[in-house]
Amino acid sequence: MRSNGFVRSPWAGKICTVAAAALLTSFAGTASATTGGAPTPGGTPSAKGSPTGPPSTEPSAGTLSITSAQTTPRKSFYFGFRYPRLSFTIQSTQPQNDLQVDVVNSAGEVVRSFYRADVAPAVPTNIRWDGTMADGRPARNGIYSFRIGPQGIPVATRPATSSTALALSFSLYGYAFPILGTHEFSLDGGRFGAGRSGHTHQGQDVMAECGVPLVAARGGSVQYAGYEGNAGNYVVIDGKGTPYDFMYAHLAEPSPLQTGETVRTGQPIGIVGDTGDASACHLHFEMWGAPGWYEGGSPFDPLPYLEKWDAYS
Numbered sequence: 001m002r003s004n005g006f007v008r009s010p011w012a013g014k015i016c017t018v019a020a021a022a023l024l025t026s027f028a029g030t031a032s033a034t035t036g037g038a039p040t041p042g043g044t045p046s047a048k049g050s051p052t053g054p055p056s057t058e059p060s061a062g063t064l065s066i067t068s069a070q071t072t073p074r075k076s077f078y079f080g081f082r083y084p085r086l087s088f089t090i091q092s093t094q095p096q097n098d099l100q101v102d103v104v105n106s107a108g109e110v111v112r113s114f115y116r117a118d119v120a121p122a123v124p125t126n127i128r129w130d131g132t133m134a135d136g137r138p139a140r141n142g143i144y145s146f147r148i149g150p151q152g153i154p155v156a157t158r159p160a161t162s163s164t165a166l167a168l169s170f171s172l173y174g175y176a177f178p179i180l181g182t183h184e185f186s187l188d189g190g191r192f193g194a195g196r197s198g199h200t201h202q203g204q205d206v207m208a209e210c211g212v213p214l215v216a217a218r219g220g221s222v223q224y225a226g227y228e229g230n231a232g233n234y235v236v237i238d239g240k241g242t243p244y245d246f247m248y249a250h251l252a253e254p255s256p257l258q259t260g261e262t263v264r265t266g267q268p269i270g271i272v273g274d275t276g277d278a279s280a281c282h283l284h285f286e287m288w289g290a291p292g293w294y295e296g297g298s299p300f301d302p303l304p305y306l307e308k309w310d311a312y313s
């Protein structure tokens with residue numbers, strides 16, 4: 001799954017030809033119609049999460065109240081363009097306050113804690129969570145909250161609705177649905193394993209109009225971006241924190257990504273097209289298990305994953 005040692009031009013008649021133009025005849029509207037997918041991000045990605053900081057040895061805080069608190073965005077992706085960011089200010093009876101901000105899952109369990117010493121009233125504090133748990137692993141999909149309070153008080157004993165323990169919810173997902181627009185899964189000839197002349201179909205075809213934006217289902221490093229006669233314009237991404245490689249084919253134009261570049265979950269990777277061996281506009285999407293795409297791994301059926309991401313996007 002690492003990018004070293006990949007084969008530069010490995011396509012050998014492995015991509016689909018899909019006779020599914022009829023699927024699109026019921027589609028109306030423009031390429032910008034959106035029934036799924038993540039919002040198109042802009043600006044620069046979050047470089048990294050905030051440091052957790054050490055807990056204070058003798059924590060001290062006054063009587064606290066939260067005067068403002070906001071979490072943005074309310075939907076984030078692991079290794080995504082925008083990490084969930086809490087911004088808050090306090091009032092307190094003390095000039096300096098040792099605070100603890102917990103990331104709490106929907107079961108009430110703390111998955112990550114941040115410690116901030118000597119926080120002054122009315123001075124904004126920002127905390128950006130990178131979506132990893134204390135042990136470094138990606139957190140599960142779900143609804144999370146930031147919870148702000150004084151250090152030294154177990155989170156379970158804090159009154160969740162009091163001004164000193166405000167909860168701010170947001171959702172975190174491991175993957176984004178890759179098509180930002182109207183789409184339809186090809187459930188016959190575009191299925192993984194469907195017969196082709198001399199081979200079987202190695203991915204899942206998802207019908208969408210040419211021009212609909214595509215985003216990375218999972219960020220990571222760009223293992224390869226280029227053109228091949230069957231795949232057309234295509235890009236392969238080595239998924240950060242996963243054993244998987246992800247391949248997107250038939251892009252209308254060369255991907256803006258370069259081989260070796262870092263890409264974030266939900267970041268634009270190109271637009272739907274019909275380049276290469278394709279008879280209709282669609283995304284040909286492949287997932288490969290370790291060690292990866294043309295590195296000894298094997299493709300597997302990505303449809304259950306696509307359907308799951310589609311359901312929450």
Ligand SMILES: [Zn+2]
Nearest residue numbers: 016204205284
């Ligand atoms: Zn295909």
